[in-house]
Amino acid sequence: MLDRYITKILTAKVYAVASETALRPAAKLSTRLRNEVWLKREDQQPVFSFKLRGAYNKIVNLNEEERSRGVICASAGNHAQGVALAARKLGCSSTIVMPVTTPMIKVKAVRALGGHVLLQGLTYDEASDRAKAMATEKGLVLVPAFDDADVIAGQGTIAVEIARQCEQVPDAIFVPVGGGGLIAGVGVYIKHLYPETKIIGVEPLESASMHAALAAGGPVTLDRVGSFADGVSVRRVGDVTYNLCEQYVDEIVLVSTDEICAAIKDIFLDTRAITEPAGALAVAGLKKKVAEADWQGKNLVAINSGANMGFDRLMHVSERANIGEQSEGIFAVQIPEKKGAFLTFSKLLGARPVTEFNYRLSDAANAQIFVGVALHDGPQERHSIADELSAAGYGVLDLSENELAKIHVRHMVGGFMPGVQDERLIRFEFPERPGALLDFLESIGTVWNISLFHYRNHGSDYGRVLAGVQVPHDECEEFEAHLGKLGYPHWDETANPACRLFFG
Numbered sequence: 001m002l003d004r005y006i007t008k009i010l011t012a013k014v015y016a017v018a019s020e021t022a023l024r025p026a027a028k029l030s031t032r033l034r035n036e037v038w039l040k041r042e043d044q045q046p047v048f049s050f051k052l053r054g055a056y057n058k059i060v061n062l063n064e065e066e067r068s069r070g071v072i073c074a075s076a077g078n079h080a081q082g083v084a085l086a087a088r089k090l091g092c093s094s095t096i097v098m099p100v101t102t103p104m105i106k107v108k109a110v111r112a113l114g115g116h117v118l119l120q121g122l123t124y125d126e127a128s129d130r131a132k133a134m135a136t137e138k139g140l141v142l143v144p145a146f147d148d149a150d151v152i153a154g155q156g157t158i159a160v161e162i163a164r165q166c167e168q169v170p171d172a173i174f175v176p177v178g179g180g181g182l183i184a185g186v187g188v189y190i191k192h193l194y195p196e197t198k199i200i201g202v203e204p205l206e207s208a209s210m211h212a213a214l215a216a217g218g219p220v221t222l223d224r225v226g227s228f229a230d231g232v233s234v235r236r237v238g239d240v241t242y243n244l245c246e247q248y249v250d251e252i253v254l255v256s257t258d259e260i261c262a263a264i265k266d267i268f269l270d271t272r273a274i275t276e277p278a279g280a281l282a283v284a285g286l287k288k289k290v291a292e293a294d295w296q297g298k299n300l301v302a303i304n305s306g307a308n309m310g311f312d313r314l315m316h317v318s319e320r321a322n323i324g325e326q327s328e329g330i331f332a333v334q335i336p337e338k339k340g341a342f343l344t345f346s347k348l349l350g351a352r353p354v355t356e357f358n359y360r361l362s363d364a365a366n367a368q369i370f371v372g373v374a375l376h377d378g379p380q381e382r383h384s385i386a387d388e389l390s391a392a393g394y395g396v397l398d399l400s401e402n403e404l405a406k407i408h409v410r411h412m413v414g415g416f417m418p419g420v421q422d423e424r425l426i427r428f429e430f431p432e433r434p435g436a437l438l439d440f441l442e443s444i445g446t447v448w449n450i451s452l453f454h455y456r457n458h459g460s461d462y463g464r465v466l467a468g469v470q471v472p473h474d475e476c477e478e479f480e481a482h483l484g485k486l487g488y489p490h491w492d493e494t495a496n497p498a499c500r501l502f503f504g
Contacts, residue, residue: 005188005244008153009160013060014053017089018157019045023165023301026270029283034296037286038170039267040162043275043307047081047109049231050158050305051145054181055082057154058143059090067092072140074098074131076124076230077106078278078306079145084115095140097131099123101431103230105310122431125235146181147238156185162301163193171298172198174289176281176305177210177252178232180241186303187248201245201252202285204229204260204277209237210245211252218242224489228257231278231306253285258324258406260284265321267304274314279306323400326378328355329385330405332501333369334395341367348392349373352385356410368501370399370410397497405498408466412502422472423451424479425499428465429489443486444469448479452503466493468503 021044026037042050059071070093073083080096087094096115098107101122110117120130135142144151162173173190175183187199203211206226213219213236221236237245255263260277263284267275282302289295322328335341346354356372375381382400389396399405404427430440444450444467452468471479483490493499 002188002192005149005153005156005185006192008149009156009185009189012053012057012150012153012157014056014154014157016060017046017056017085018053020161021045021158023162024271026267026283026302028270029266029287033287033290035290035298035300038166038299038301039271039283040158040301040303041271041273042158043273043279043304047078047085047113048307049078049081049279050155050182050303051078052082052085053157054146054148054151054154054185055079055143056086056089057157058148058150059083059086059092061150062141066141070095070138070140071143072097072131072135072138073143073145074124074128075145076102076127076233077109077308078231079143080106080110080115080117081113081308083143084110084113088114095131095134097121097127097134099127101227103310106308109308124233144238146179146184146234147240148181149240152181152185152188152241152244154185155182156189158182158303159186159189162186163190166299166301168299169194170197170301171295172200172286172289172300174200174202174253174282174286174300174302176232176278176303177201177203177237178207178234178278180210180237180245182303182305183210183249184241184244188244191248198250199248200285200289201249202281203232203252203254204281205254205256207233208252208254209234210242210249211254213237213242214246214249214252226257229260229277229281231276231308232281253289255281255284255288256324258320259288260324261317261320262322262324263287264317265325273304273307274309275304276306276309277317279304279309281305320406322355322374323406326382327375328372328400329375329382330356330370330372330399330410331386331389332397332399332405332498333371333389334366334501335369336366345369345394348388349385370405370502372410397501399498402496402498404466404493404496407464409498409502412466422470423468423494424471425452425493425496425503426467426469426483427491427493428467430465431488440465440467440486440488443482447482448475 021041024039026039030037072095074097084094094115096110097118097120099121100119121127177183183201219237219242225233227233263280286302335345353374386396386398449470
């Protein structure tokens with residue numbers, strides 16, 4: 001099997017549409033991490049993603065009769081653009097089935113490349129089911145996103161370039177993982193040349209389908225996946241890709257949303273380019289592995305896989321990057337409600353810059369503040385600040401790891417209505433589609449009073465909502481049944497200390 005894949009990679013036809021991308025040193029990141037870090041710049045491809053390699057190699061290997069029937073695929077964006085571009089180059093029609101929640105930047109890009117877009121289903125899996133059905137109904141040729149030998153071979157050409165471009169044998173190559181096509185192709189080729197080089201996959205904590213598969217001994221279907229890094233939001237990896245990864249991948253590193261945002265910032269500082277969340281996964285994983293293993297002096301490569309970032313997501317990325325790189329701590333602090341209290345508090349912080357300050361009167365004696373503080377020494381400094389404030393007599397709570405506080409509370413500090421009874425605070429993920437709010441109101445708002453509502457969109461396929469709902473104790477069971485019927489992912493945050501401090 002190995003010889004077959006090596007041959008397919010070396011004979012893959014990708015350069016009619018793809019570019020040989022640069023392998024560039026990341027000088028600032030290298031200095032900070034005390035390792036030589038190199039970035040493989042697949043974000044510089046014509047469609048800003050590596051995906052066109054596999055798509056073109058698959059379609060160019062179809063015979064004339066197959067291409068004349070037209071091709072079809074399901075994709076949330078990058079594979080779709082690769083298929084549309086490849087089909088246009090080879091003179092065949094392309095139908096792209098995309099979830100209705102796909103960011104509009106990717107929908108428009110596919111249409112601009114000549115792809116016929118059908119928005120079907122709320123998730124990639126629903127779109128994929130529709131694409132498979134249409135392929136059968138209309139006789140179209142399905143172009144898989146990852147679980148196909150020609151697609152894997154196309155992605156494997158990245159490894160050929162890395163091997164040629166590296167000045168010395170890499171100690172490790174970090175690869176983003178969705179369905180597994182990219183890391184399968186890279187792993188097969190690099191391990192053939194350099195068995196000692198570690199192939200390390202990187203997945204988001206909320207979409208760790210390959211990590212789960214390797215732990216289980218075979219592909220498993222996750223109940224749900226997050227969509228912040230939408231380019232790798234895959235509930236189940238491929239059978240073919242799993243078999244290759246099981247043989248040629250050394251380990252999988254899992255990273256958080258904050259760590260991904262920090263990696264986007266790191267890449268920007270070294271390249272002045274903005275990658276999409278999935279595109280920054282490899283750098284996020286590289287940083288985490290270096291810290292955990294205390295690596296120094298190693299030669300490390302990270303594949304920047306894509307740059308299809310919607311502009312409206314940049315605020316969220318910037319907001320979370322400082323926390324992800326441990327350069328900001330956020331705290332809830334109770335201070336006396338009297339003149340000069342904030343000055344006294346600020347003096348205690350010393351020369352540390354205050355990045356954010358939100359205030360609400362708690363009562364005649366105390367005020368509750370939500371404060372962000374710039375850090376220079378990561379978590380250790382954060383803990384030290386909390387200890388200093390506590391020793392000075394302030395009530396303090398470190399909210400830096402509190403998801404609700406980072407998403408909602410920092411934007412809502414300002415008071416609460418006295419006398420609100422039986423309030424439940426529920427955090428939801430709403431699908432970004434027409435009617436999502438109406439469905440919520442029809443299920444919940446017509447039965448119970450909504451006492452608080454805060455919504456934030458981050459340019460991905462779901463919105464984040466914090467809702468307060470007044471639910472008498474004897475109606476809790478009925479309320480839970482309505483939430484189950486609604487089907488939106490949700491978390492009860494009524495007891496969350498950030499809620500108790502700022503909303504009463």
